[in-house]
Every structure is written in C-alpha cells, then in structure tokens.
Amino acid sequence: MVRFLLPLFLASACATPPRPTPPAPPLPPVVAEPLRPLLRLYRLLPDGTAFDLGALPAESGFARPPDARMYAVPLATVRTEAEALALASVLREYQVPGLSFGEQGLPTPALLARLVEGTRLTTLYLSDTALGDAHLAALRGLETLTSLHLERTRVTNKGLIHLEGRTGLSELLLNETAVSLRGLPSLASLTGLRRLGLGSTAVGPPGLDFLAHLPHLEWLDLSDTMSDDTVLALLPGSHLRTLILSGTPVTDTGLAALRHMPQLVELGLARTATTDAGLVHIAGLRTLAALHLGGTRVSDAGLEHLAGLGSLSALVLSKTRAGGTGLRWLSGLQKLAVLQLEDSALTDAGLQHLISLRSLRELDLSRTAVTATGLRLVGGFERLESLALSGLTLDDASLEALEPLHSLARLDLSATTLGAEGPRQLGPREALRHLDLSRTGITDEGLATLRLFPRLQSLHLVKTQVTDAGLQHLTALTDLETLYVRSSPIQGPGLSALERLPRLTALDLGGTKVEDSSAPLLTRLSQLTWLSLASTRITDAGLAHLPHSLRTLYLTRDTVTDAGMTALLQLPRLRELDLRGTGVSAETQALLEREHGVRLKQPQP
Known part of the structure; x- marks a missing residue:
C-alpha cells in the first residue's frame, strides 16, 4: 500500500499550491434509520413459561443475559432467500441459541437451510409445524444442534436417516409422529442422547434395543407405545430421572427392573396393568417426587408401599380403587403438594385420613363420593391454590366451607348441583383467576355475582342457561382472557358487551x-x-x-x-x-x- 501512496505524495508536494476555496457548507446531520425488527427474543424460564426480551435487531444497549435459555421467533413468515439470510445474520450477530417459528409457519426446506446457515443454533422448537423429511435434510449443515423438538410433525422413518451420526444431539422429541420400528436403526448412533421422546409412536421391541447403549439417558417417554417388560429390563437406569410408561403393556413383573433406577424422580404408569403387587417395586425409589398411577388397578391395600416415599410431591390416583382407609398411608407424606383423586373410590371417610397434608397446593376430588360433609375437611387445606370438585353433589351453602382457602386461584365447579347463588357463597376472592361453572344452574342473574372475582382470567360457562343478556354482567371482568360459552342459548347480539374486555x-x-x-x-x-x-x-x-x-x-x-x-x-x-x-x-x-x-x-x- 505504501509504494502506491509515496508517488502520489511526491507529486502533490511538487505541484502548484491550489487556490484557497471557501469551506463547503456543512452536510445535513445523518439520521440513522431505525432498525427493522425481524425476530422477537424470549427467555425460557424454569417453569416452562417465556419472558419477552424484546425485538432483534435491538437498539443500542442490548445486554445478552448470561447463561440464559433463549430462543427467537420470526416476526413474519419467511418467503424469500433474502429474508432467510437476513434472519441468519441477526441470529449470528446476537448468538441466539434457540429458534422457534411460533405462529408464522415453517419456511420451505431450502429457505430453512439458508436461515440456519452459519449460525450457532443449538435448539430448534419445531413441534406442531409442517416439518417433513426434507426439512430434516436441510438441517444437516447445522453441526451445533443439540436439541430437536419434532412432536406432532410430519417426519417419517426416512427422515430419521438425516440424523444419523449426530453424537452431539442430547435431546430428541418425536412424540406423535409417524416414526415406527423401521426408523429406529437411524437413532442407534445418537449415543449422546439424554432426553428421548417416542410417546404415541409405533415403536416397541425388538427395535428399542438401542436404548441399552445410551449410557447418559436421563429422560425417556415411551407412553402409548408397544414397549413391554423386555424393554424395561434393558434400560440403562443409572442416570435415569424420568421414565414415562403410561399406556404400555408393562406389568407388575416388569416393574422389578426399577430397582436398577435408584435416581428416578418422575415415574408414569398411568393406564398400565399395575396392581398393588407392582407397588412393591416402587417402595425403594426414595428420590421419587412424582408418581402417576391413574387408571391402574391399584387399591387401598397397595398404598402401604408408598408410605416411605418421603420425597413425593405429586401423586395421581385418579380412576383407581383407592380412596378409603388405605389413604392413611399417605398421611406422612408431608411434601405432597399435588394429589389427584378424581374418578376414584374416595369417600368423606377416606378424605379424613388426608387432613395432615398441610402442604397441598392442588387437589382434585371430581366425580367421587365426597359430599358437603367432606368439603368441610377441604377447608382445612389452607394452602390450596387449585381445587377441582366437578360432578359432586353440592348445594350453594356448602361452598361456605371453602372460605379459609384465601390462596385459591383455580376452582372447578362444573357439573355440580349448584344453583344461581353458588358463586356468592365463595365471597370476595382477589386471588381467583380461573373458574369453571359449566353444566351448573348458573343463570344470567347469577353472573352478576362474578364481580366478587375481579381478577378472573378464565371463565367456563359451557352448557349453561346463560343468554346474551348475561354477557353484560361480564364487563367488569377486565382481566378476562378466556371465555367459553359453548352450547349455551346465546344468539349473538350480546357479543357487543365483550368489546369491553380488552384482554379477551x-x-x-x-x-x-x-x-x-x-x-x-x-x-x-x-x-x-x-x-x-x-x-x-x-x-x-x-x-x-x-x-x-x-x-x-x-x-x-x-x-x-x-x-x-x-x-x-x-x-x-x-x-x-x-x-x-x-x-x-x-x-x-x-x-x-x-x-x-x-x-x-x-x-x-
């Protein structure tokens, strides 16, 4: 560069000095055009909800949260190569680790390939999209990928070929796809998997043998598959934390394999042939925090085997024969926060055995034999935030028993025998966010009492006698986001009242x-x-x-x-x-x- 500048410098030194010229008028100030937002950035919180971090590209001063689980969503459907490349540029600049397409729809395979090109994306949230095998082929160049969510997509066995050799892939969710036994060989090379979801697919033995060679597996969903006792026996259990076998042919005999899974935290056995005898194999799982036994053959007699599970915080016994004296075995589970007993053999007497469970936050007693007498016991669970009483025989006055439940945020009274004055018996409730009065005797006049619950966000009035006139009483519920009035005699003119619900x-x-x-x-x-x-x-x-x-x-x-x-x-x-x-x-x-x-x-x- 110097050898070109030197002659130019010498020529200018020997030349006649130019005549002075007046200074040029100042240029108008440059006004930077505002950046056009292309993506919205979210932070994924531990409870599964997302926190909006704003649009990208961002204005000056953007600070990337350290170690945050973030993902971006395009603000418009990607239809051209230029749009795909523009998004890729932003993803690279801000080092966004995750991508979802939200409601915008998935771009074509060719555009998807350009969109992820050169990025450092690690997680793709593609569930419930039109993703097919060609889209998976388009991702072959994305070597940083560690997590792939493909539930309820159009991926088939042929598409799984494009995942072969991805030893860095730690999470793969294929629930409710067309994947079957024929596609499983393509997964055998994914030896780094920690989380695998195959629920509601046509898989089972012997194609699941590859699971034995996944030494790091921590989370496995085989629900509603053909997985049986032989599959349970081959699972590498040393690191397994979550195992979902609901709706499978697993039997009491097969549950003996649980002894090789000492660190299990979550176990799903709903809709299996599990009986009281099978619970013997669960008794030793001291780290178990969540257990789903809904729809099994478990009865009061088997609950004795759960008495020592001191870490248990969530238990589902819905559609079982439990609900009587056997519930006394649960009285010592002081960490129990969620208990679902709907459609079980629960009685008022059985409920008496649970009064020591002061940590309960969520309780479902729907369609049991609990009466107004039992409801008085429920009033003692003062920390309850969610209570379901659907299908119970209750009168309006019985709801007075719920007065001590000041933290109640969700209440299901659907299909009860309550009349128009039922809600009034609850008294003012600032904490109540979700209320279900479907299939009750609530009337237009009764809706006026909902003013007692000014912070309601969700209201279900399905199959009630509420008419257009009743909708006028909802205008005070300015926080209302969800309203279900399905199968009611509403004709339409009353919908004008809903215009006054700004968050609907x-x-x-x-x-x-x-x-x-x-x-x-x-x-x-x-x-x-x-x-x-x-x-x-x-x-x-x-x-x-x-x-x-x-x-x-x-x-x-x-x-x-x-x-x-x-x-x-x-x-x-x-x-x-x-x-x-x-x-x-x-x-x-x-x-x-x-x-x-x-x-x-x-x-x-």
Whole structure:
C-alpha cells in the first residue's frame, strides 16, 4: 500500500499550491434509520413459561443475559432467500441459541437451510409445524444442534436417516409422529442422547434395543407405545430421572427392573396393568417426587408401599380403587403438594385420613363420593391454590366451607348441583383467576355475582342457561382472557358487551345460535387470537367479519364452502384452521396448507 501512496505524495508536494476555496457548507446531520425488527427474543424460564426480551435487531444497549435459555421467533413468515439470510445474520450477530417459528409457519426446506446457515443454533422448537423429511435434510449443515423438538410433525422413518451420526444431539422429541420400528436403526448412533421422546409412536421391541447403549439417558417417554417388560429390563437406569410408561403393556413383573433406577424422580404408569403387587417395586425409589398411577388397578391395600416415599410431591390416583382407609398411608407424606383423586373410590371417610397434608397446593376430588360433609375437611387445606370438585353433589351453602382457602386461584365447579347463588357463597376472592361453572344452574342473574372475582382470567360457562343478556354482567371482568360459552342459548347480539374486555384472546361460541348477522360484532374484538364457531349458523357471508388478529379458528360442521375461504385469506395471522365436516373441498384445503401455511385439523382415525 505504501509504494502506491509515496508517488502520489511526491507529486502533490511538487505541484502548484491550489487556490484557497471557501469551506463547503456543512452536510445535513445523518439520521440513522431505525432498525427493522425481524425476530422477537424470549427467555425460557424454569417453569416452562417465556419472558419477552424484546425485538432483534435491538437498539443500542442490548445486554445478552448470561447463561440464559433463549430462543427467537420470526416476526413474519419467511418467503424469500433474502429474508432467510437476513434472519441468519441477526441470529449470528446476537448468538441466539434457540429458534422457534411460533405462529408464522415453517419456511420451505431450502429457505430453512439458508436461515440456519452459519449460525450457532443449538435448539430448534419445531413441534406442531409442517416439518417433513426434507426439512430434516436441510438441517444437516447445522453441526451445533443439540436439541430437536419434532412432536406432532410430519417426519417419517426416512427422515430419521438425516440424523444419523449426530453424537452431539442430547435431546430428541418425536412424540406423535409417524416414526415406527423401521426408523429406529437411524437413532442407534445418537449415543449422546439424554432426553428421548417416542410417546404415541409405533415403536416397541425388538427395535428399542438401542436404548441399552445410551449410557447418559436421563429422560425417556415411551407412553402409548408397544414397549413391554423386555424393554424395561434393558434400560440403562443409572442416570435415569424420568421414565414415562403410561399406556404400555408393562406389568407388575416388569416393574422389578426399577430397582436398577435408584435416581428416578418422575415415574408414569398411568393406564398400565399395575396392581398393588407392582407397588412393591416402587417402595425403594426414595428420590421419587412424582408418581402417576391413574387408571391402574391399584387399591387401598397397595398404598402401604408408598408410605416411605418421603420425597413425593405429586401423586395421581385418579380412576383407581383407592380412596378409603388405605389413604392413611399417605398421611406422612408431608411434601405432597399435588394429589389427584378424581374418578376414584374416595369417600368423606377416606378424605379424613388426608387432613395432615398441610402442604397441598392442588387437589382434585371430581366425580367421587365426597359430599358437603367432606368439603368441610377441604377447608382445612389452607394452602390450596387449585381445587377441582366437578360432578359432586353440592348445594350453594356448602361452598361456605371453602372460605379459609384465601390462596385459591383455580376452582372447578362444573357439573355440580349448584344453583344461581353458588358463586356468592365463595365471597370476595382477589386471588381467583380461573373458574369453571359449566353444566351448573348458573343463570344470567347469577353472573352478576362474578364481580366478587375481579381478577378472573378464565371463565367456563359451557352448557349453561346463560343468554346474551348475561354477557353484560361480564364487563367488569377486565382481566378476562378466556371465555367459553359453548352450547349455551346465546344468539349473538350480546357479543357487543365483550368489546369491553380488552384482554379477551380466546372465545368459544361453538354450538350456540350465533349467525352471520352478529358476525360484525366479532370484528371489534381486536385482541382475539382463538375463536370457535363450530356447529353455529355461520356461513360464508359471516367469515368476512372476523378479527384480523385470529391465529386459530374452528368452523367445524359449519355451512361454509370454498367461496368463503377467500375471506379467510385476509386474516394475516391465521395459522390453524378446523374445517372438518364443512363443504370446503379437499383441493382448497390442500391449497390453504401448501400456499398459505395454514395448518388444518385432521379427522380423527
């Protein structure tokens, strides 16, 4: 560079000095264009919720939280290579470790490959997307990948080939996919796996033999598969913390293998053939904190084997024969915070044995023989935050027994014999956030008492006699986010009251008498993201009045056709649609998925 500058310097030194010139006028100040947001960044909290960290690219002063589990979500659907490359650049600049596509829809395989190119992404949250085998092939260049969430995607056995050799992959979730025994050989090379989910897939012995060679396995979900005692016997148990075998053919005999899993913290045996005899093998699991025995053959006699599980904090005994004197064996489990006894043999007398469990936070007594007498015992669990009493024979006055439960945030009174004055007996409750009064005797006038619960966020009034007039009483519930009035006699004009609920995001009007003439009232619900109009009188004409904020829409069994789909294409955020039982053709439905990224609910097999 110097040899080019030196002659230029000498020439200028020998030249005639230029005549002085007046200084140039000052340039106008440069105004930096604001950065266009491309992604939203979230921090994943330990409880599974996400904290919004703001948009990327960020303005100056952005501080990356140290050691945080973060992921980003595109703010718009990626449709071009330029858009994919722009996102990749931001992901690289801010060293974002995780990526999800939220409601935006998955880009094509080619665009996905460009989007992740050169990034340091370690986690991809792709569950419930249209991801297929070609997308997995597009990820082959992403060598930093350690965690892959693929539940309920379109991946098949052929796609698993593209995962072979990824020894750095520590988490793979394939629940509810088309993966079967034929695809399992591709997983044998993933020797670094710590978390593996194969629940609700067509897998079982002998294809699961590779599990014996996963020495670091800590979390395994084989629920609703063909996994039997032979699979349980081959599991490497030294590091296993979570094992979910619900809905499998595992028997009491096979549970003997649990003795090789001394560090188990969570065990799921729901809907298995487990009996009291099988609980003998659980008695030695001293670190067990959560145990699911719902839908098993366990009875009072077997609960003795749980008495020594001092670390147990969550126990599910729903749909079992337990509920009488055997519950006395649980009285010493002072860490027990969650106890589910719904559809069990529980009686008032059995409930008496639980009064020492002062740490209970969540209790489900639904559809048991508990009466108003037993409810007085429930009032002693003063730390309760969630209580389910669905299906019990209770009168309005019996709810007075719940007065001491000042921390109650969730209450299910559905299908009880309560009348219109039932809610009033609860008294004022600032802490109550979720209330279910479905299939009760609540009336329009009774809804006026809901003013006692000003912080309600979720209200279920399914199959009640609430009408349009009753909706006027809900306007005081300004924190309400979810309202279900399915199968009630609502006709539509009363929907105007909902405009005064600024946080309402989910509304279920399925099975009501709402028709096209009331559809314009829905337009005003500008925060609504989830709406069910299933089995209503809505037709193609009404679809033109839906709020543009919608992401999920149910039109199941409505009189809508291909012609009405044009209006739905004007909903820029729509990502999930249920057209089952409608007149919309298969060709149009395929077009919605292929060209517009709308995920359609599929008919049940």
